[in-house]
Amino acid sequence: MGSDNIGSHERGTPRRLAVILSADIKDYSHLMGIDEEGTLARMKRYRREVIDPTIAEHEGRVIKNTGDGLLAVFDSPLEAVRCAIVIQQSLVGRNAALPKQQWLQYRIGVNLGDVIIDPDDIYGDGVNIAARVQALAPPGTVYISGGVYEQVKNKLVCGYQSLGDKRVKNITDPVRIYRVLPDPDAVASAKRRNRIRAGIAAAVFLMAGAGGWYAMRPNVPTQAEEPPAVRAASQPRSDQHAAAQITPPETSRSPARSAPSQAEPVPQPSAPMPPRVTAEPQPVPQTPQPVTAAPQPSPQAPPAIAAAPQPSQTPSQLAATPQSIPQTPTPAAETPGPLPQVAVISPPRLPPVSGPYEAFVDCERCPAMISLPAGTFAMGSNDDPTEKPIHQVNVPPLAIGRIPVTIGEWKHCVAAKACAYEPSGSNDLPVHNVSWNDAQQYVRWLSDVTGKKYRLPTEAEWEYAARAGSSTRYWWGNQVLPGMANCKDCGDGSDPRAPMKVASFSPNPFGLYDMTGAVAQWVSDCWHKDYQGAPKDGSSWEAPNCRERVLRGGSWMNDASTSRPANRNRYDPGVRYPAHGLRVVRSRSD
């Protein structure tokens, strides 16, 4: 292909479009100064054992070696970025075994450009840009240029942080740069992808050992499928698995990640994607800490995530509870699936906590919560008149349900005769067909049970949690992607007539599932037609004689545009509708 593409230059030096990966070692000369032989030996070993084979595996070719770095070309941007991630991920594992002063940390930049490839060298702007992009990258990270981003964004599910346009030396036009986020969330979504192609799973098992950075391909399922088994063992604490999952490879990041929730509960994420972005991959040798730290708050946790075996609550008994409001019978849409025979109320099996924040439960029948720090965000959008004007809101710290309240969780309230609505269907479905008034009954009951002030989220709190630091149309970007939300035309072949079980899709960067799609979630606020005069402190916006309350997040019955975090809907508070559910919050100070 390249040779067809001859331009003004002479034959034999074909121009071609190529993906260039540039990598070099941070502080190489400094390291050489300290320990010349050791550094050189390690670098050669890393090259031989990690970098070169990884490049070859991703169908790349090392085209040039520099003192401390290399240039490689790839045909596929996707392969190049994957390769870069695998290299970083593997090196974290290698470095972890060494004292910090001996670490070799690579900076990697990837660019897509038109280049001239000689047998033993490579020329062109595309190369220079790759080198500049690489020079901007902090050690241990991967930066990609806008051109690469456009090619991979919809294919490689991981986080991309836009760093804007940067001027680089000797290049006329600024270069748009993205940082590839070592995104643990990608584990969950990758898991889904892998379900499909589980066949190719085994191959990179080896990497799984090293790989937590975020595993991209076949190694994922091995990790992702472990937790249930582990959970069944002794310590069914989900974030422990998360720690276990993330830490070993990801030595550097775990401390940083768990820090916000543990040491400093309020890291003010006014800048989107706070923890993940700010978490510099400075591997600190105190790796073990997060591992042990994470499980600590868990002594009371297991039951919550495991099960609340209430054998007394057989379906029939539940059904027999009196106090049924003569309201909407369950719609035929959710044809009551056969109720489980025994332990009626087993909470849904949740994947490990994936976000940067701590998870907890207040009681064994209570929903699993995630603690979010205070933050400032831009609420609203210009996509619809009801979402205008965009305004800054400060949200105080809060805890929010990881998933919408499930049928199983709701049944505890029914059994306590505190909730009038009796749902039918599998326990791991989100409870739906509930009115705002029904939702109030549930949060009141939950508050009574726990002594904590549970309530519906405010509209601002909800959007803060749903955006999870993003300011894009969807939390994952500007395009609808399959595998992200259970909505009507979102390309997952999901049933438009019934909800899917909770946590069937990727969590957002805060580790929250089903924020959009699935069930529309009641929030506390009264409906206002737009944000003129809306509170800026994250409080609930009330109105006298409120006739309609707000629903957020769209639902499985709605199209993708309603899965935008900014989307709003409204409904009569006393009326049940099959796609309406809820998620609970409580403030952190309670």
Add this chain to the structure above:
Amino acid sequence: MTISRRAFLYTAMVVPVTAAAQTPAPPDAYLYIIWPNDGQRIKGAFWVRFGLRNMGVTRAGDNTPNVGHHHLLVDVNTPLDPNEPIPSDKNHLHFGGGQTEARLELAPGEHTLQLVLGDAEHKPFKPPVVSKKVRITVTK
């Protein structure tokens, strides 16, 4: 007149093979928009008044025979699934409290309004009780 319109709407709907039991409606049920009229030009926000004959209006969830509640479809051109709840979004407004009027504020331009009566579970009746679609023009 009414019949033929209804027949037309019915055929326009998707008729799935596994038809769940739809709630029957009396054959002479007649749903209509009292105001605005077809072709009306309106300035600013306005009230839509819902009219229903030979059936009763109730709140959502009420299973009493021959009653239902209103849904106002704004600028909707896709047919409804007769076996599914009427969607709830910005174009499908629900009046599950038994309301018989609604205040609308639409962007300037041409719009269509159409009522659909829903049963206790927000599903269309059989035969569907649907109003004629009115076209209006909203001016600034």
